Amino acid sequence: MSPPTTHSRFQWFAYILAPICLHCKSQTRRRLTTRWSPLRFAPGIFDRSRPARCLLLARYWPWLAGRLPHRGTPRISRPLGALTCPGYACPGANGRLEYSQNTSPGCKRSGEMPSKSTNHSRHATKKSAKMVHTPVTSRRQPILRRIHTTPAGTAADIRASLGITKADLEAALTAIESAL
Amino acid sequence: MAGRRSIPDDKAVFLNVPFDRSYEPVFLGTVSALVSLGRTPRCVLEIADRGEGRLRRILELMQSCRVSIHDLSRVGGHARFNMPFELGLAYAMRAYRSPQNRYLFVILESTPHRLSRTLSDMAAHDPAIHEGTGRGAIRAVLNSLGTPSVGPFPEDVDTLYRRLSKVARELKRRDRTQTVFRRGTFLRTIAAATALASQASLISP
Numbered sequence: 001m002s003p004p005t006t007h008s009r010f011q012w013f014a015y016i017l018a019p020i021c022l023h024c025k026s027q028t029r030r031r032l033t034t035r036w037s038p039l040r041f042a043p044g045i046f047d048r049s050r051p052a053r054c055l056l057l058a059r060y061w062p063w064l065a066g067r068l069p070h071r072g073t074p075r076i077s078r079p080l081g082a083l084t085c086p087g088y089a090c091p092g093a094n095g096r097l098e099y100s101q102n103t104s105p106g107c108k109r110s111g112e113m114p115s116k117s118t119n120h121s122r123h124a125t126k127k128s129a130k131m132v133h134t135p136v137t138s139r140r141q142p143i144l145r146r147i148h149t150t151p152a153g154t155a156a157d158i159r160a161s162l163g164i165t166k167a168d169l170e171a172a173l174t175a176i177e178s179a180l
Numbered sequence: 181m182a183g184r185r186s187i188p189d190d191k192a193v194f195l196n197v198p199f200d201r202s203y204e205p206v207f208l209g210t211v212s213a214l215v216s217l218g219r220t221p222r223c224v225l226e227i228a229d230r231g232e233g234r235l236r237r238i239l240e241l242m243q244s245c246r247v248s249i250h251d252l253s254r255v256g257g258h259a260r261f262n263m264p265f266e267l268g269l270a271y272a273m274r275a276y277r278s279p280q281n282r283y284l285f286v287i288l289e290s291t292p293h294r295l296s297r298t299l300s301d302m303a304a305h306d307p308a309i310h311e312g313t314g315r316g317a318i319r320a321v322l323n324s325l326g327t328p329s330v331g332p333f334p335e336d337v338d339t340l341y342r343r344l345s346k347v348a349r350e351l352k353r354r355d356r357t358q359t360v361f362r363r364g365t366f367l368r369t370i371a372a373a374t375a376l377a378s379q380a381s382l383i384s385p
Contacts, residue, residue, distance in 0.1 A: 058331075158370065158374050158383075161191070161220045164368075168370045169375070176343075176347050179346040
């Protein structure tokens with residue numbers, strides 16, 4: 001049994017460079033914590049609570065979400081089929097704008113959906129509309145939209161594309177007259 | 181001819197359906213729905229065979245269309261393998277075309293949940309069920325290609341289908357054929373459908 005690892009001499013420097021808890025960054029180097037925790041002596045708790053330095057993590061501070069660099073695997077798995085994880089799992093990712101209800105004018109223009117938590121007035125700007133991540137579903141939407149919004153062809157268009165001659169049309173009109 | 185690529189027409193819809201007499205009501209319902217949507221029903225029947233082979237004609241037609249409709253309801257005793265084969269061609273075109281020219285296909289079936297047994301590779305695709313009737317085909321096509329805000333009312337298309345059925349009977353009598361699946365009869369049926377649809381103000385003349 002090797003003794004629990006201790007802090008390296010330059011670990012404080014890492015705190016300055018990246019505001020992230022090294023405990024969370026490397027889950028493999030787990031060590032027992034001796035810090036105070038309200039759940040320290042709770043029965044049934046088999047996983048130790050995180051040390052206080054985990055409070056530096058950006059995910060603890062909602063107003064910092066997306067502003068600080070985030071390292072490490074998100075704890076919340078992404079939905080099946082989604083290319084990006086939702087905003088609550090990846091604070092810095094644009095994917096959080098994908099799972100939302102309300103739209104701002106700028107996002108409507110690009111066909112995107114900002115989240116409820118985002119400031120809609122800010123997202124109404126052109127820049128933010130560009131930054132919005134393209135959802136997976138919207139990639140096939142333009143094709144469907146084009147199919148659905150293709151202006152309906154006229155009767156003459158249909159006949160011309162099929163190469164229906166005047167004689168065929170007259171025969172059809174005669175049949176219509178006699179049948180109806 | 182070998183490498184020729186035609187520009188896909190957004191309004192053209194390729195019909196991959198069985199050409200037998202019992203399928204005529206479904207075919208006429210499909211044609212009525214497509215014409216009332218302003219789409220052009222394209223079919224291999226419309227091109228005369230000039231010795232280049234039927235498959236070549238089918239490929240060229242599919243390349244000129246954006247959407248295709250595949251009916252896989254002919255299963256059982258006299259199974260037809262043409263429709264699944266052409267559905268495979270459509271799937272390949274969908275997979276390998278550029279996103280700008282993406283190909284779409286609609287699968288028709290007469291019985292719900294049967295496709296998962298007959299063609300389990302297409303398990304992720306929900307077929308439109310027409311129940312072997314013309315009205316069912318109208319609902320299926322309108323649901324697949326129409327939009328509630330822009331598309332015609334199904335009742336109007338039903339009326340068009342009833343009138344077209346009468347005209348098709350008259351055309352068959354005049355052409356002395358048993359079925360509309362002859363080149364001349366097919367073209368005249370489409371001409372009659374466009375005339376009837378413009379009379380009913382479903383499309384502009």
